[in-house]
Amino acid sequence: MLTNFNLDNFITTFVTKRPKSLLADDFIKYNTELNNRIKGKKVLVIGGAGTIGSSYIKAILKFNIAKLVVVDINENGLTELVRDLRSSTEYNIPDDFITYPVNFGDRVFEKIFSEHGPFEIVANFAAHKHVRSEKDIYSIEAMIENNVLRARKLLDILLQFPPEHFFCVSTDKAANPVNIMGASKKLMEEMIMAYSDKLPIKTARFANVAFSNGSLPLGFLERLNKQQPWSCPLGIRRFFVSPQESGELCLMASIMGESGDIFFPKLDENRDMIPFDQIALDLLKTLGLTPDICQSEDEAKQKALLLQNPSLRGVGVQRKQTKQSPEGNRLLHYVRNDDHSSVIASDEGTKQSTKYPIYFFGSDTSGEKAFEEFFTAKEVLDNDSFINLGVVKNSKKRTIQEIDVIFDQLHTLFESQNITKSAIVDILKVYLPNFEHIETGKGLDSKM
DSSP: OEEEEOHHHHIIIIISOOSSOTTHHHHHHTHHHHHHHHTTOEEEEETTTSHHHHHHHHHHTTSOOSEEEEEOSOHHHHHHHHHHHHTOSSOOOOSEEEEEOOOTTSHHHHHHHHHHOOOSEEEEOOOOOOGGGGSSHHHHHHHHIIIIIHHHHHHHHHTTSOOSEEEEEOOGGGSSOOSHHHHHHHHHHHHHHTTTTTSOEEEEOOOEETTOTTOHHHHHHHHHHTTOOEEEEESOEEEEEOHHHHHHHHHHHHHHOOTTEEEEEOOOHHHHEEEHHHHHHHHHHHTTEEEEEESSHHHHHHHHHTSOOOOOEEETTEEEEEEEOTTSSOEEEEEEETTSOEEEEEOSSOOOOEEEEEEEEEOOOTTOOSSOOSOOTTSOEEOSSSSSEEEEOSOOOOOHHHHHHHHHHHHHHHHOTTOOHHHHHHHHHHHOTTOOOOOOSOOGGGOO
């Protein structure tokens, strides 16, 4: 008996629980205006190989643009992006379409911009997005360099040829941040807003993107593909949007927002916050598996060894493995596509479920926020202009001089021989009064 697993359907049914895109009604409402503002424009997307960046590209290619330039350091990701777009029929790919595997902070990027620009629409998705990226002073410096300092350099380039629309992605963790990643994004927000009287600046805070690159849920599929055990925190509830919704949200914000706007999705805490452990259990059930709950990582790894090593062979863009169930009386066939859609099937035999090892644990890592929020009590909201999006209208706008002072102190700190994580936290707290860092001395790199 064949059971098909479609990732998009799983997200719709068990994660977002929305039968249509959160942005569907807003796209209907603003379709004419979006088309007028996008048609015939030259577009630059930075960080376009990631989940959100590529989803933004797919959203904007539903319209007719004149040129698309995509920059990302992930060369393989750019290759897959091109193959995905070229193999699809629903996108209006312009004749002038090119990708570059370069860092947007490098000198060669300025040459690319000079050659292909100016651009009417510029969207920046290049970012360190994981809390795990604050593991030590080196990873923290790299994160602040990418999320803040390079973004400043990009804005200085854009001042020479101002676009009609500029968008830079933020995060829900920028609202009352408890980790350095969220603080870096909050500082990024304040930095780009310092330019909002010179450039049309828009950004968005939004939820976890379900099964995005590097996410825990996608990790479940990766672990299954390698016959490795699952590991999942208990009781961590998060808001989720689908990859499609993430791209549409950013497109709506970038094109329809006013300079200085911070967009966020209108989501309900009781209805829309989903615990990771529930996603894990629903995914196992959908795949025809039952959880074999373990008491430790070692137990989970030992039980995973009981599963036969997969034999992989390429089938087009698919990787297929056949394994014997732990009960020994049926075979499972698991196919993984490069677009993360999957199929798992079992031959007819026993009706008994196949167990899969999973270890649930209590979260105790630094910077782990117990809940999510998109705005603070002091922020003024517009909840009327859009059907399913809210907008922060009074985002803090520092002067360029204030930003220079902050950046000078960060540069001085990073050049110090005795820099510590606590020193970085202290300087960020000076400029971000709502920053309350949660430090436990433990990080995600120590876990499965």
